[in-house]
Amino acid sequence: MERIYFDNAATTALDKEVLEAMLPYMTTHFGNPSSIYSYGRETRLAIETARKTIAKLLNAHPGEIFFTSGGTESNNTAIAAAVHDLGCKHIISSPIEHHAVLHTVEYYGCGDVSYSYVKLLSNGHVDLEDLEDQLSLQKERCLVTLMHANNEIGNLLDITAVSNLCRKYNAIFHSDCVQTVGHYPIDLRNTPVHFISGSGHKFHGPKATGILYINDNVKIHPLILGGSQERNMRAGTENVYGIVGFAKALEMAMSDHEKDSTYIQSLKTYMIEQLRKNIKSVSFNGDAEGKSLYTVLSAAFPKTEKSEMILFNLDINHICASGGSACTSGADQGSHVIHAINNNPNLVTVRFSFSKYNTKKEIDAVTSKLRELI
Numbered sequence: 001m002e003r004i005y006f007d008n009a010a011t012t013a014l015d016k017e018v019l020e021a022m023l024p025y026m027t028t029h030f031g032n033p034s035s036i037y038s039y040g041r042e043t044r045l046a047i048e049t050a051r052k053t054i055a056k057l058l059n060a061h062p063g064e065i066f067f068t069s070g071g072t073e074s075n076n077t078a079i080a081a082a083v084h085d086l087g088c089k090h091i092i093s094s095p096i097e098h099h100a101v102l103h104t105v106e107y108y109g110c111g112d113v114s115y116s117y118v119k120l121l122s123n124g125h126v127d128l129e130d131l132e133d134q135l136s137l138q139k140e141r142c143l144v145t146l147m148h149a150n151n152e153i154g155n156l157l158d159i160t161a162v163s164n165l166c167r168k169y170n171a172i173f174h175s176d177c178v179q180t181v182g183h184y185p186i187d188l189r190n191t192p193v194h195f196i197s198g199s200g201h202k203f204h205g206p207k208a209t210g211i212l213y214i215n216d217n218v219k220i221h222p223l224i225l226g227g228s229q230e231r232n233m234r235a236g237t238e239n240v241y242g243i244v245g246f247a248k249a250l251e252m253a254m255s256d257h258e259k260d261s262t263y264i265q266s267l268k269t270y271m272i273e274q275l276r277k278n279i280k281s282v283s284f285n286g287d288a289e290g291k292s293l294y295t296v297l298s299a300a301f302p303k304t305e306k307s308e309m310i311l312f313n314l315d316i317n318h319i320c321a322s323g324g325s326a327c328t329s330g331a332d333q334g335s336h337v338i339h340a341i342n343n344n345p346n347l348v349t350v351r352f353s354f355s356k357y358n359t360k361k362e363i364d365a366v367t368s369k370l371r372e373l374i
């Protein structure tokens, strides 16, 4: 039986063209990029070409793009560097960040470094007035780490407004852009941000590939020590085929961005309509019809004995969706994001997240199955 994959915020299918771009670097072009002979020069060139492609697409300098093993490593590196190298003594974040940020903030925000969370508005958006109040109270340098789009509820942050506030208070700004790199045009030259994180597998690129953008004006020490790869910033032989795949996936995502984003948004809007028509008790978490990621729809249903097993039952029916990132084995264990925005124990949340490969027909099939399962 055909499966329906509605969990594209967790990961996406690798595009065929991306795989084709990667294959030569898994086979014939296997040289170590640090080797000086032709095999090495070939793979070195592939890495530097990928870096230039990515930099151009994000309107950054190639020297500002560092390859990592994914969003988690990029987030860890930025937060650790802000504390260790940039003199940040306080970290402001939000309670709805991904664990790759939250746990890192908790880890580094101890001893003589402290942390606090911004208040959230009732629709889950960051309260920018509270952010400004907190920034204005800081006597020493501060790191602000706030995600561009929330992976569970889809809320989008006004990254320019936050950048401007950080500039006003001389704070370092890091944004986890894992759900938006490859999904939105990002213009780093005109966004005063110090660090952003991106991850290849969220836009049809390979898993375990990421970038950390580090603004030219920021000088930090490496998180991973060893060889001199990535201009001494990240030791270890490069993931050449992953890097090539990341660049190819980003290139494809940005060249088709208008068409794909319009299409995916139409799927999300259609699902909202169909759910409202078919399941009267449905509600949506966050700002689903406002400033929201077009790929993510977080739906809430009244908790019943039946609906509590919803993810498990969807899985039995070959429908892949999730309860958010804290969900295990088909049972909703409770998500810190849903808990922070809407602590209603009588609701069950299902996150549906779409890609260019989904269809309205699939939405019809999922909606009609949900009618039985709720």
Ligand code: PLP
Residues within 6 Å of the ligand: 009, 010, 069, 070, 071, 072, 073, 098, 100, 147, 149, 150, 151, 176, 178, 179, 199, 200, 208, 209, 210
């Ligand atoms: N940040 C966000 C918002 C995410 O959605 C994810 C992945 O789920 C990550 C960070 C972690 O990225 P990666 O899987 O590349 O380590």
